[in-house]
Amino acid sequence: MLARHRHLIGCVPSRTAREPRDDGPSRTVAIPDARRVAEPPTPIRIRMHVACSGELNVLQARAPGERAAIRQAIAVLEAHAGDIGHPWSSAVRGPDGTGLRELRPRAGRSRWRLIYRRDDQVIVLLALAPEAGRDRRGFARAVRAAAARGDLLRDEGPPHGA
Numbered sequence: 001m002l003a004r005h006r007h008l009i010g011c012v013p014s015r016t017a018r019e020p021r022d023d024g025p026s027r028t029v030a031i032p033d034a035r036r037v038a039e040p041p042t043p044i045r046i047r048m049h050v051a052c053s054g055e056l057n058v059l060q061a062r063a064p065g066e067r068a069a070i071r072q073a074i075a076v077l078e079a080h081a082g083d084i085g086h087p088w089s090s091a092v093r094g095p096d097g098t099g100l101r102e103l104r105p106r107a108g109r110s111r112w113r114l115i116y117r118r119d120d121q122v123i124v125l126l127a128l129a130p131e132a133g134r135d136r137r138g139f140a141r142a143v144r145a146a147a148a149r150g151d152l153l154r155d156e157g158p159p160h161g162a
Contacts (some may be wrong), residue, residue: 031045044081048125049149052114053130058110066105066112072127073114074103082118096143100150102129113139114147126150 014068048056060067066081077084087108092100103114103125115127126149129142 025038033085042081042121044078045122046078046125047122048128051145052125053151066110069105069110070103070112070114070128071110073103073110077103077116081140082123092143094140094143096105096140096147098147100143100146115142117146117150124150 022122056067056070059070076088088104090104091097091099092102100115100117102117105112106108107116113129113131114125115129116123116125118124123140126146127142129146130138132139
């Protein structure tokens with residue numbers, strides 16, 4: 001049997017992994033990992049247009065659980081400094097949606113979307129929209145409203161109600 005495993009002689013560690021080392025004080029050696037983020041994301045401010053806030057209040061009366069899911073999605077958006085992708089966020093398609101994104105609560109399983117725009121270190125929540133797959137006209141109407149609110153905010157300055 002020893003003849004078959006001759007190549008392993010000298011390769012067996014002198015102690016098992018569970019035995020403590022007696023080399024003095026322990027040291028922690030950092031091993032670079034390309035998948036880790038080198039520095040924390042820059043802080044970002046989330047602002048909400050006053051009309052969007054009103055739409056959320058109406059939703060609270062109709063579906064309280066959905067508002068909680070939307071608040072959780074906003075917290076995730078803020079925690080990740082706006083850098084979240086599919087299925088939590090996606091670009092709004094169409095000519096009215098240029099520069100707008102949709103926040104998708106419950107990883108897209110919610111019937112509601114928040115239309116938002118990111119400018120530098122500020123994310124502005126502009127409108128609450130129904131899911132496009134369930135109410136295409138309602139979604140398009142919310143996108144047009146968000147685009148108009150976003151254009152007004154660019155002209156006026158900081159968003160109201162934030």
